[in-house]
Amino acid sequence: MLDYTAMILAIGPELWLAAAGLLGVLLGALLKDRFNRISFTYGALALFGAAALSLLFYQGGEAFGGLVRTNTFVNFAKFVSFAIGGFALMMSEGFLRRHDTIRYEFVLLTIFASFGIGIILSASDLMTLYMGIETLSISSYVLAAFHRDSARSSEAGLKYYVLGSLASGILLYGASLVYGFSGTTNFAGISAAAPSIGMMFGMVLMIVGLGFKISAAPMHIWTPDVYEGAPTPVGAFFASAPKMATVVVFANVMFTAFGDIMDQWQLVIAIIAGMSMLIGSFGALTQMNIKRLLGYSSVANVGYALVAVAAGPAAGGSALLIFMTIYVVSSLGLFAGVLAMRRRGGMVETIDELGGLMSSRPWLAIAWTILLFSIAGLPPFGGFFGKWVVFNASLEGGLMPLAIILVISSIVSFGYYLRIVKVIWFDEPKERFETIDRSVTITVLVTALVSGILFMVFINQLASWANTAMLGLPS
Amino acid sequence: MGGFPIISAVVLLPLLGALIIMAVRTATSGSFTKEEAGREGRAALLAGMIISSATFVASVVAFLTFDIGTAGYQLVEQYSWYGAISYKVGVDGLSLPLILLTTFLTPICLLASWNSIHTRVTEYVVAFLVLETFMIGVFAALDIVLFYVFFEAGLIPMFLIIGIWGGKEKIYAAFKFFLYTLLGSLFMLVAVVYMFQAAGSSDIEILETYAFSPQAQTWLWLAFLASFAVKLPMWPVHTWLPDAHVQAPTAGSVILASVLLKMGGYGFLRFSVPMFPDASQLFQPVMFALAVIAIVYTSLVAWRQTDMKKLIAYSSVAHMGFVTLGIFSFNETGVQGAMFQMISHGLISGALFLIVGVVYDRMHTREIAAYGGLVNRMPVYAALFMLFTMANVGLPGTSGFVGEILTMVGGFQASTWAAAGAALGVIFSAIYMLTLYRRVVFGEITNPALNGIRDLNVIELVCIVPLALLTLLFGVAPNLIFNVTEGAANRILSLMVGG
Numbered sequence: 001m002l003d004y005t006a007m008i009l010a011i012g013p014e015l016w017l018a019a020a021g022l023l024g025v026l027l028g029a030l031l032k033d034r035f036n037r038i039s040f041t042y043g044a045l046a047l048f049g050a051a052a053l054s055l056l057f058y059q060g061g062e063a064f065g066g067l068v069r070t071n072t073f074v075n076f077a078k079f080v081s082f083a084i085g086g087f088a089l090m091m092s093e094g095f096l097r098r099h100d101t102i103r104y105e106f107v108l109l110t111i112f113a114s115f116g117i118g119i120i121l122s123a124s125d126l127m128t129l130y131m132g133i134e135t136l137s138i139s140s141y142v143l144a145a146f147h148r149d150s151a152r153s154s155e156a157g158l159k160y161y162v163l164g165s166l167a168s169g170i171l172l173y174g175a176s177l178v179y180g181f182s183g184t185t186n187f188a189g190i191s192a193a194a195p196s197i198g199m200m201f202g203m204v205l206m207i208v209g210l211g212f213k214i215s216a217a218p219m220h221i222w223t224p225d226v227y228e229g230a231p232t233p234v235g236a237f238f239a240s241a242p243k244m245a246t247v248v249v250f251a252n253v254m255f256t257a258f259g260d261i262m263d264q265w266q267l268v269i270a271i272i273a274g275m276s277m278l279i280g281s282f283g284a285l286t287q288m289n290i291k292r293l294l295g296y297s298s299v300a301n302v303g304y305a306l307v308a309v310a311a312g313p314a315a316g317g318s319a320l321l322i323f324m325t326i327y328v329v330s331s332l333g334l335f336a337g338v339l340a341m342r343r344r345g346g347m348v349e350t351i352d353e354l355g356g357l358m359s360s361r362p363w364l365a366i367a368w369t370i371l372l373f374s375i376a377g378l379p380p381f382g383g384f385f386g387k388w389v390v391f392n393a394s395l396e397g398g399l400m401p402l403a404i405i406l407v408i409s410s411i412v413s414f415g416y417y418l419r420i421v422k423v424i425w426f427d428e429p430k431e432r433f434e435t436i437d438r439s440v441t442i443t444v445l446v447t448a449l450v451s452g453i454l455f456m457v458f459i460n461q462l463a464s465w466a467n468t469a470m471l472g473l474p475s
Numbered sequence: 476m477g478g479f480p481i482i483s484a485v486v487l488l489p490l491l492g493a494l495i496i497m498a499v500r501t502a503t504s505g506s507f508t509k510e511e512a513g514r515e516g517r518a519a520l521l522a523g524m525i526i527s528s529a530t531f532v533a534s535v536v537a538f539l540t541f542d543i544g545t546a547g548y549q550l551v552e553q554y555s556w557y558g559a560i561s562y563k564v565g566v567d568g569l570s571l572p573l574i575l576l577t578t579f580l581t582p583i584c585l586l587a588s589w590n591s592i593h594t595r596v597t598e599y600v601v602a603f604l605v606l607e608t609f610m611i612g613v614f615a616a617l618d619i620v621l622f623y624v625f626f627e628a629g630l631i632p633m634f635l636i637i638g639i640w641g642g643k644e645k646i647y648a649a650f651k652f653f654l655y656t657l658l659g660s661l662f663m664l665v666a667v668v669y670m671f672q673a674a675g676s677s678d679i680e681i682l683e684t685y686a687f688s689p690q691a692q693t694w695l696w697l698a699f700l701a702s703f704a705v706k707l708p709m710w711p712v713h714t715w716l717p718d719a720h721v722q723a724p725t726a727g728s729v730i731l732a733s734v735l736l737k738m739g740g741y742g743f744l745r746f747s748v749p750m751f752p753d754a755s756q757l758f759q760p761v762m763f764a765l766a767v768i769a770i771v772y773t774s775l776v777a778w779r780q781t782d783m784k785k786l787i788a789y790s791s792v793a794h795m796g797f798v799t800l801g802i803f804s805f806n807e808t809g810v811q812g813a814m815f816q817m818i819s820h821g822l823i824s825g826a827l828f829l830i831v832g833v834v835y836d837r838m839h840t841r842e843i844a845a846y847g848g849l850v851n852r853m854p855v856y857a858a859l860f861m862l863f864t865m866a867n868v869g870l871p872g873t874s875g876f877v878g879e880i881l882t883m884v885g886g887f888q889a890s891t892w893a894a895a896g897a898a899l900g901v902i903f904s905a906i907y908m909l910t911l912y913r914r915v916v917f918g919e920i921t922n923p924a925l926n927g928i929r930d931l932n933v934i935e936l937v938c939i940v941p942l943a944l945l946t947l948l949f950g951v952a953p954n955l956i957f958n959v960t961e962g963a964a965n966r967i968l969s970l971m972v973g974g
Contacts, residue, residue, distance in 0.1 A: 359595070363501065373631060378657075379624035385557065388620075391668055407661050414657060418634075418650065426638045426646055459557045 009061035010070050013050040013078055014118035020046035021111040028104045035104045040093040043107035047086035047114055054078040054118075060472065062124070066186050069124035071472030073317070076465065077248035080325050081117050084332055085110065085241035087443055091336055092233030094437030098342075099231070101147055109146075110237060113139035117245040121252070126175040126185040129253070133171065133213065136242060137164050143237070144230040156229025163222045164212070171209025177202030178257075187257040188474075195261050203258055207268055210253065214246045216272050216306060217279040220299045224283070227295035232347065235291055236335030239298055240328045247305045251320055255313045255473055262312055269310040270402055276303030277409035284416045289349050290338055293416060294331070297375070300409055301327050307406060308390050311397030313473055318466040319389035325462065326386040326455050330375040333447025337368045340436040340444065351420055356429025364441065365424050367448035374452045376417040377410055382455025389463070480552045481537045482564045485530060485574065486611045489581070492526030493604035500597050516596025523585045523600035527607060531578040534611075541571055546962035548617060548680065556621075560677050563617040568963030569744055569814060570614040572956060576821045577614070577734050579941075581607045584726035587829055587938045591725055591836050592640055599640060603726070606632035610734050614741060619667050620677045622745075626702075626738065627660055633727070633735065641722040648715075648722035655715040659705035666698035670750075682750055683970055689753045696754035699747050707739030709799060710769040713792045720788035721841070725832030728784060732791050732828060733821035740798045740817050744810070748802065749970035755803065762803040763886070763893040769796035770900030778907040783831045783841045786911055787824060790867060793900055794820045800897055801882030805971060809885020810964040815956050816878030819949060823866045823875055826942040830860050833935050834915075837928055843911065848920035853930040857916045859939055864912045866946050868905045874949035 008015065024042065028035050060070030070078075089110055096102040116136030123129035141164060145157020179185050181202065182193035193199070212219040227235045258265055280300025287293040305324055308316035341348050358365040374383035387410065394403040455462055496519055503515070541549055551565035566574065585603060592599050609632065612625035630653055638649035671677050674685040687695060705712045716736075720728050748755050770793045777789035794816065801813030833856065834849070835841055850857040866873035869880070879901060887894035920926060931939070949956060 358598070362598075378627055378631070380628040384624070384627075388668070391664075392672070395668055395672055403665070407665060411654075411658055411661060414654065418653060421634075422638065422646060422650070425635055426649075460555065463557060 003063070006061050007063045009057050009059075010063040010068050011118065011122050012057045013053040013082065014115055014122060016053050017046060017050050017111055017115040017118060020049070021108055021115060024104065024108045024111060028108065036102050039104035039107040040089060043111055044086045044090045046111055047082050047089060050114065050118070051079050051082035051086065054082060066188070067125045067128045068119075068122040069187075070122045071474075072469040073321075073472045074121040074248065074252060075472070076321055076469035077244055077324075078118055078121050080328065081121075081241040081245045082114060084244065084328055085114050085117075085237060088233065088237040088240055088332060088335075091236070091339060091437070091439045091443045094439065095231070095233050095339055099147060101231070106143070106146060109139045109143050113143065113237075114241065117242060120249045121245055123249070124187045124256070126179060126187075126190075129249070130168075130172060130175060134168060136245075137168060137213070140164075140238065140242065143234045144226055146234060147231045150231075152229040153231060156226045159229075160222055160226045167209045167212030167219065169209075170205050170212075174202045174205025174207075174209055177205065187253070190257045191260055195264065200264060203261075203265060204268060206253070207265065207272070210246070210250050211272055214243070214250055214302050215299055216302050217276040217299055218272075220276065220279065220302075223299055224287075224292040224295035227298070228289055228291045228349075232291065232335065232339050235294070236332055236339070239294065239335055240332040243298065243302075243331070244324050244328045247302060247309075247324055248320070250306075251309045251313075251317070254309060255317070259313065259474075266310055266312070269306055270399060273303045273306035273310055274402055274405045276300060276306060277405050278303075281409040281412040281416075285412065287416070288351060290341075290351050290354075290420075291349055293351065293420075294334055294338070297413070297416070298331065300413060301331075301375070303409065304387065304390050304406060307399065307402050308393045310399060310402065311393040313470070315396040316390075316393040317470045317473060318463065319393040321466040321469055322389045322459075322463055323386040325466075326382050326451055327375065329447050329451040329455075330371050330383060333367070333371045333444050333451065334375065336440050336443040336447065337364070337371070339440045340364060340433060342434045342436065343431055344434075351423055352427070353430060354420065354423045355427035357424045357433075359429045360432045364444060367444045369421055369424060370448040370452035371444075372417045372420055374448075376413055378414075380456055381452040382459065383451060385455065385459045481533065481540065482550050482566060482615050483552055485533045485537055485578065486564060486608060486615055488530045488533060488608075489526060489604040489611075490608040492523070492529075493601045493608075496522055496526075496597060496604070497601055513593075516593070517589075519597040519600045520585055520589060520592075523604055524582050526604060527578065527581040527585060530607065530611075531582060534575055534578040537566065538571060538575060541566065543568070543958055544962065546966040551617065553617075556618075559671070559675065560620045561618055562621060563678060564612075564615040564621075565617045566615060567966070568960045569741065569967070572814070572818055572959055573614045573734070573737055573741060574611050576737070576818055577607065577610045580730065580733050580821070580825055583825075583829075583938050583941070584729050586934060587729070587832065588724070588726045589934050591832065595639065599636070602632040602635050603730075606636070606730065610730075610738075613738050617679045618677050619670065619679055619682060619746070622679070623660070623664060623667055626663075626742075627657070629735070629738075630656055633731070636727045637719055637723045640724040640727070643722070644718070645722045648718040651715045652719040655712070656705055659702040659712070662698040663702035666695045670695065679745070685750075687751060692751040692754035693757065696747055696751040696758065699742065699751075700758075703739040703742040703747065704765075705739075706742065707736060707795045707799065708792060709739075709765050709795070710772055710792065713769070713773065716792060717785045717788040720791075720828075721782060721784045725828060725835065728788075728828040728832075729825040732788075733825035736791060736795055737817045737821060740795065740802065740813060743799070743802050744813070744967055748805070749967050752971040755805070755971070759803050759805070759889070762799055763890050766796040766799035766803070767893055767896035767900075769793060769799070770897050771903065774900050774903030774907060778903065778910065780907075781843055783843055783911065783915070784828065785841075786843075786907060787827045787831065790904065790907065791820070791824050793904065794824070794867075796900065797879055797882040797897060800886040800893060804882070804885035804889040805968065806885050806888050807961075807964055807968060808881055808888065810968060811957055811960055812878055812881025812883075812885050814960045814964065815874070815949075815953060816882055818956055819866075819874035819878045819946070822942050822946050822949075823863055823873075826859075826863045826939055826946070827867060829935070829939050829942070830856070830863060833931065833939075834928075838924065843914050845922055846915040846925065847918045847922065848925065849916045849928070851920055852925065852928045855936070856931050859931075859943055860912065860916060862943055862946070864908045866950070868908050869901055872947070872950050874946050874953070876950060877953040
């Protein structure tokens, strides 16, 4: 007999999303093309509803005999992922309409991807984790190739699919090794099992597999290509909701399943973090395409997040949540800005095309400048505190070399963020961008306000939420 | 004033004004004709001047409520911000004069831009007002993280001011300015995080009394040096300054020389000396050496310049060398002299950049060789130029003299050689300044384009004359400043001994 109350308490948001997704399929079958237009509102409502539910069931619970176990740590990430996914969906409609690819399948795939996000965050078992990751990944592959008439989009989808499958295979192999040597797939059981060399192998393979999903160097190669090739709204989604979720899942697996053997994985994560920061920031320096640049920048930012992971749950747990929240909000805003770059009926994506944005669209330019400085970590904007908490965590966790790399990588990153600012403010005005959707403008302005100003003024509030969320982690 | 948050008002008033101007502009913007855009720009400049003048009035009110007899921090306001970090502002005898200098110069800078800035005027005013908030914030912050936030944030508006309204090489100069300063500041950030973790607080008053171990002090001191040496600037990390100065618009140069450079000296006095006394003692000879090299070397470099702004920029580096000398002499004379020198240099170099701006607006060149014989056409200009030349040289009766002599006396008590080296700088400064003056002002007019040049107009007079009056006033009555700075200077020195 299933305990429905416990089920709803544990994975209420996921159940809601699954229902919404399936109902969407039905509606699509019945209404056919008439569903296309309203599907975006439908999807956004589904995601915002899921976000609300993750707050409602914030304390979480355990269900399915320990296959899922949620706590405030993951529910915090769920809330941010779902809410930001909803925004990403809302601003996608105009883009897809113009490209004649407005189809309700896009919305349904996003809902199912979000369902996957919810499952991996809830997972407390290797099986659940793997299934969630596959749900998320397969939806993502299709989304990346969604613009099916475009060679670039198909290429991005294919590339993502081939490499992603490889990573999933590695993850699965690692998981099977861990299972073989610990005798259980449950995180709590793994944590209790005696560490052995075989388990270490499995753990490292799992780190590699998960590292691919969060695009940490050296498993990051797909990121710039997919960000560039996938339709821009898809890139915006990839860079926000799944990014938040997968990084938190990465931390969750490390903290709960392998929490007792932190000395074994700390160095591995530290090396990955250092490489991500350096490769990401140096890689972005020479990019001409704004989406590729954002791809590399996301690699670097994942590196910063991994610094917090390497610092361990006590020092880095809440830092991770704070940093990632501020980062994904800024990231979504920057992608929304890319969506606004349209001229003569087509997208333009090179950085130079932003020339003189300040004189043609001052508010957009100011908002974007705030986002860039915020993501670069320059005070007084919110992003500074994101870097600050990570930096603090790295020193608290005794990771001095990572702190130094963090500083170096930050300096390098100013090279490319400043270049965009330069183009926006100093260069000769280019032709005006075409009229942009209200939803895109609103997203840019709101994210700039939130990540730049509100997170700065009310950083204490965000931090106290993150600190409370941390209490849910099993110690 | 009771509980009225006067310091916060001074800090935030310009920012509020900038937001209002921006909002009004958005509300009224549409398809402008060129004429309407021009009128809009004038209106924005006027609004900016009114707001910054109001800020000046507010800072004067703060000064009047300030008790000169008390050494510690006054008018303190504290609100919890993030964990142990708080928004804490207040003033003492070190910060208040610099705040007054900032609020005094900003309206002048905006007025000086009346005839020289013609493009994107509204944004210019907004950038200046935002910059003013950050500059005042740097001096008013009593929390080290808040200080860092303001310190770094000031880069953004200055980056834009140089990059948008600057000269031919503006983008290069803007990037150099930004990255140079940022690089230095990130070292400071590392130190700030360390101090925050060690002391468990970012409150400057607590950090002042916290005893860091001598070894930690050395590293922290070096990290702060990286930031403040770039900002001050000290030889050999001064190379961003000539570029930034030459490319920045006149008002940008004024604010750069008069206020932004002072953040370096202020930082030494507020952090390096009282918080890391052992390390400061340890590095005293190094600082003296760097100060003397700065004074002598940059004076010689200034002598060979063909660009007026560059010459004054190098002279700024030399004069900041006196500030370093005074601060690291660790006696009351030296520290008071350094404070005085900062205020005085703020007035004099600001005025000199305005004076260069006057002829640049007319002739669109800063080459010294393009001028000569200006006295024949611009007598008032020549007189004011003379005054500031003499003040920059350090002639008794001007404020420049007081600052230089006191820092040298202070330095002499600590090291004879350092003072002797610095004295060379005084001689050199006479050489390069008088050469500049002779070549620009005296002689016959050789360049025919100069024949029709007009003397100062009312706006330029209104900008420059107050600076001239203050330079003379502080030159004959230096106690006006010393009375304010005395308590704080002694407090810093006693912290050094006590800590």
